[in-house]
Amino acid sequence: MGTDAELEAFLAGIERRAFRMAELVTHNADDALELVQDAMTRLVERYRDRDSAEWPPLFYRILTHRLRDWQRRRRLRFRWLSLWADRGGASAAEASPAEPEFPDPAGADPPRELQARAGIERLLEVLQELPERQREAFVLRIWEGLDTRQTARAMACSEGSVKTHLSRALQVVRREVGRHWP
Amino acid sequence: MKVRDPGFEARLRAALRAHEARLPPELETRLADARQQAIAQGAGRRHPAWRVPVALGLSLLRPQAVVAPRTAADFVLLVEDDPEFLADLEFYLWLESQDESG
Numbered sequence: 001m002g003t004d005a006e007l008e009a010f011l012a013g014i015e016r017r018a019f020r021m022a023e024l025v026t027h028n029a030d031d032a033l034e035l036v037q038d039a040m041t042r043l044v045e046r047y048r049d050r051d052s053a054e055w056p057p058l059f060y061r062i063l064t065h066r067l068r069d070w071q072r073r074r075r076l077r078f079r080w081l082s083l084w085a086d087r088g089g090a091s092a093a094e095a096s097p098a099e100p101e102f103p104d105p106a107g108a109d110p111p112r113e114l115q116a117r118a119g120i121e122r123l124l125e126v127l128q129e130l131p132e133r134q135r136e137a138f139v140l141r142i143w144e145g146l147d148t149r150q151t152a153r154a155m156a157c158s159e160g161s162v163k164t165h166l167s168r169a170l171q172v173v174r175r176e177v178g179r180h181w182p
Numbered sequence: 183m184k185v186r187d188p189g190f191e192a193r194l195r196a197a198l199r200a201h202e203a204r205l206p207p208e209l210e211t212r213l214a215d216a217r218q219q220a221i222a223q224g225a226g227r228r229h230p231a232w233r234v235p236v237a238l239g240l241s242l243l244r245p246q247a248v249v250a251p252r253t254a255a256d257f258v259l260l261v262e263d264d265p266e267f268l269a270d271l272e273f274y275l276w277l278e279s280q281d282e283s284g
Contacts, residue, residue, distance in 0.1 A: 007221070016210075019205070019209070019213055033209075033213065036216060040216065041220040120197050120201050142195055143199075
């Protein structure tokens with residue numbers, strides 16, 4: 001069983017990554033923060049007494065479900081606002097997904113970092129464009145480093161599905177950004 | 183075509199880890215606050231055991247709802263992860279009725 005100190009250390013260790021993963025889906029800092037905080041709250045509420053080795057797949061399972069639900073709600077909201085706009089109630093622009101709103105933390109980038117930043121920005125674009133399950137398999141396996149079994153648990157699917165989604169995601173990523181990391 | 187390439191994957195991971203480390207200080211602070219709140223709130227809350235059977239019953243009453251999860255198991259998972267979904271169900275059903283009538 002993990003201790004409270006271990007639980008806080010675990011959350012501190014994954015919070016930036018979880019935020020960036022949520023940001024891929026929401027394009028919005030406030031929504032991403034809310035989703036990550038909610039996933040952390042639910043992990044503490046339900047699974048604080050579990051062995052600490054179980055926390056990573058459990059946390060990402062919660063976060064994955066919250067992100068899927070957020071997307072479903074957003075699609076519903078978009079449909080509703082579109083319907084309203086068609087009836088003259090609102091402009092279509094109000095219903096459009098928001099643009100990313102994050103400031104550049106470093107300001108003007110030093111030239112030596114430009115190429116790396118171009119690569120990561122393209123990679124993030126590619127990840128945003130992937131189908132939901134492929135993106136989930138990629139971020140959990142490649143970015144977070146969960147193994148196939150843990151990823152299957154987090155995604156609530158079979159290990160075979162994880163391998164298939166990851167393989168397809170990697171094909172796209174290599175084709176689109178392989179030149180940045182030869 | 184070779185898909186799995188450990189070296190390529192390690193370079194991607196390093197780039198993504200560097201990306202996550204470049205968070206603005208203001209966001210770092212908000213994340214730390216969120217963690218503290220999560221620990222405080224999560225430690226003080228327990229999941230009401232009645233929610234899942236009630237949610238499952240509701241899902242079986244309206245299995246044809248367009249916006250509802252496809253299976254009862256999905257519904258249980260959704261409610262477990264987001265109890266507020268239950269409170270939103272009325273809105274979803276209203277939304278569906280708008281689609282059907284419009």
